[in-house]
Each structure stands twice: as C-alpha cells, then as structure tokens.
Amino acid sequence: MVYSSRVLALILAFCIALITTLFLSLFESVTFNARIVAFIMSFSVSYILIFIVLDFLIFREINKIYKLMGKLRKKELGSLGREKSGALNPLQKINEEIYHFAELKQKEIDELKKVEAFRKEFIADVSHELKTPIFAAQGFVHTLLDGAVNDKTVRNKFLKKAAKSLDGLDALVQDLLTLSHIETGQIKMHFENIDLYKLTEEVFEQLEDKAKDRNISFQIEGHQQKVPAFADWQRISQVMTNLISNAIKHSFEGGEIVVSFELSKKNVVTHVRDNGEGIAAEHLPRIFERFYRVDKSRSREKGGTGLGLAIVKHILENHNTKAEVESALGKGSDFSFKLPRVKDHDKN
Numbered sequence: 001m002v003y004s005s006r007v008l009a010l011i012l013a014f015c016i017a018l019i020t021t022l023f024l025s026l027f028e029s030v031t032f033n034a035r036i037v038a039f040i041m042s043f044s045v046s047y048i049l050i051f052i053v054l055d056f057l058i059f060r061e062i063n064k065i066y067k068l069m070g071k072l073r074k075k076e077l078g079s080l081g082r083e084k085s086g087a088l089n090p091l092q093k094i095n096e097e098i099y100h101f102a103e104l105k106q107k108e109i110d111e112l113k114k115v116e117a118f119r120k121e122f123i124a125d126v127s128h129e130l131k132t133p134i135f136a137a138q139g140f141v142h143t144l145l146d147g148a149v150n151d152k153t154v155r156n157k158f159l160k161k162a163a164k165s166l167d168g169l170d171a172l173v174q175d176l177l178t179l180s181h182i183e184t185g186q187i188k189m190h191f192e193n194i195d196l197y198k199l200t201e202e203v204f205e206q207l208e209d210k211a212k213d214r215n216i217s218f219q220i221e222g223h224q225q226k227v228p229a230f231a232d233w234q235r236i237s238q239v240m241t242n243l244i245s246n247a248i249k250h251s252f253e254g255g256e257i258v259v260s261f262e263l264s265k266k267n268v269v270t271h272v273r274d275n276g277e278g279i280a281a282e283h284l285p286r287i288f289e290r291f292y293r294v295d296k297s298r299s300r301e302k303g304g305t306g307l308g309l310a311i312v313k314h315i316l317e318n319h320n321t322k323a324e325v326e327s328a329l330g331k332g333s334d335f336s337f338k339l340p341r342v343k344d345h346d347k348n
Helices: 002-024 032-077 090-145 152-183 196-206 208-212 233-249 281-286 296-301 308-317
Strands: 192-195 217-220 228-231 256-263 267-274 323-328 332-340
Touching: 002 032, 090 152, 152 308, 192 196, 192 233, 196 208, 196 217, 196 233, 196 256, 196 267, 208 217, 208 233, 228 233, 228 332, 233 256, 233 267, 233 308, 233 332, 308 323
Parallel strands: 217 256
Antiparallel strands: 192 228, 256 267, 267 332, 323 332
C-alpha cells in the first residue's frame, strides 16, 4: 500500500511540476535555469505534501479497511480461491474483498433459508403425522367415556382400535428418534463381517406373519448359502426390514418378494424386488425424503410412519453407499444397495 501511495504521489507531483514549469515558460523574463529550479522545487514540495496526504489521510485508512476485510474473510468464511489481481489501485482491492465477502455471506444466507424452509416443512409434517393417531385414539376413548364402555362388544372393539393408533404413534416416535440419532451421529456404526444371506432369512422370519396376511411369499434367488459383507449387522437388518416391509405393503395379494445378491470381487449388491404397484418416475427422486408419500391416502391406510426409506437412506450413507431404485407402475419395484464384500481370507 505504501508502494502504491509513492507511485501515485510521484505521478501527481510530476504533473504539478510540469504544469508549473510550462506556466513559467510563458514569461520571457524567467530563464531556463530558473525554470529547472522551479521544476525541481515544485516536484519535491508537491511529492512530499501529496505523499503525506495520501499515506496518512487516505491510504493508511484504506489499508486498515483492506486488512480488516481480509481478516473477516479468513476468520469466518475462508477464501473463494480467486487469484488476487495485483493491481496498484487499493480501492479495486477493497472492492474485490467486499465482493468476495458479500458473495460468501449470500451463500450463507441461502443455506440458512434452505434450513429454515426445511425446518418449517419438517415441523408441519411431524405435526400432521402425529395428529392422525392421536385424534383417532382420542375419538375412541371419548366414545367409550360417553357411555359405550358399558357395551362389552363396543368396548373391546374401540379399545383395540385405540391401542392400534397408539402403537402407530409409538412407532412414529421411535422412527423419529432413530433418524435423529443417526443424523446427529449418536448412533455409531459397528462394522464387522456379516452374512447377508443369514440376515435376510432372519428378516423373512420376523415378517412372515405380515406376509401371510396378504398371501405374499418370500424367496432368496440364487444358489448362494453365504453372502459375506462388511457392515453393521443391526443397521443393515433395519434396512432390509424396512425395504421388505415396504414391499409387503405395496405388493398385490398373492404376490412375491424376491431378494437376490450380485457378487463381484470387491462388492455385493443386494436387491429387494416385488411385483406390486410400482412407483411413477416423477416420484422416484423424492421417495427417500421424510414423510414423502406417493399416494398419501392409500399409504396411511396401509400403515407405516413415512420414515422407513429415510432411515434406509441415512443408514446406507453411514456405510458410504446409497440406495438405488428401479420401478414401473403396475410391474413392481427393485430396491438395491451395495456393500463391500469380505475377501476369502477375511471370512470368519
């Protein structure tokens, strides 16, 4: 900055001295030597005065502003990675700093707006989802209190419905807690060598009754009896439970759910396939969002919290992978995810 003030002072002093000398040359009585002396004196005095004014009154303050902007950018936001112009004009440098700072602040504001919009949407969704089971249970209980409790048949029927609504509320709260704990890192992944074939068999056993209610059959496709992978058993079990439960809900009566495995040298891809309703292409990019339902009325009739696929997404992200889906209306859906395969010499 001092270099810039000196250069500018030299240029201005030279201009003033030149103008002074040209003015004196208009008078014939002023000799050439006198004009030279006048040029030197005018240049020297002008340079000193201009340099003092520029350095102490203008450039020094500009330099303070420039350094302050640099500290703010470095401390709060970091550099955008742009190259400095190297221009002598300090105002241009300050303008660049202000532009960088404003641009980064705008990005920060945009992110905050997105977070705020997401927060509002999330609160609205949670409130809406909580209202359904609460109002249902509340209605059944109030009906009983208004006198229906004396009728044994009605009492048992309404108590079962109220209990079912409260079970749904409990499931929703549990899923919200699980999702929150995964996102905040409170749930740590415990990676180990697991057998996906055995894990799938256990999930099938857990969901067998639910599948029988709709006459849906399970099948593991292929001839593998062991599918080794490196993952968290409990969380991948949760992924498979959510995917297979989802397939049961959206399969046709008498349908079939097939799990298959694609093995390569480094990875194993697990597929969960059904031949049910399928999902329209426009919905596929959003089905892993919280509470997103393709058909809200029909989805609520079939149960579920609307968080199953969101939980799947976050668990797989913690395994450095993601869920993929292929689907067609009326033909079913194929959900898949990839995990690292355990090498032969690493098998337990």
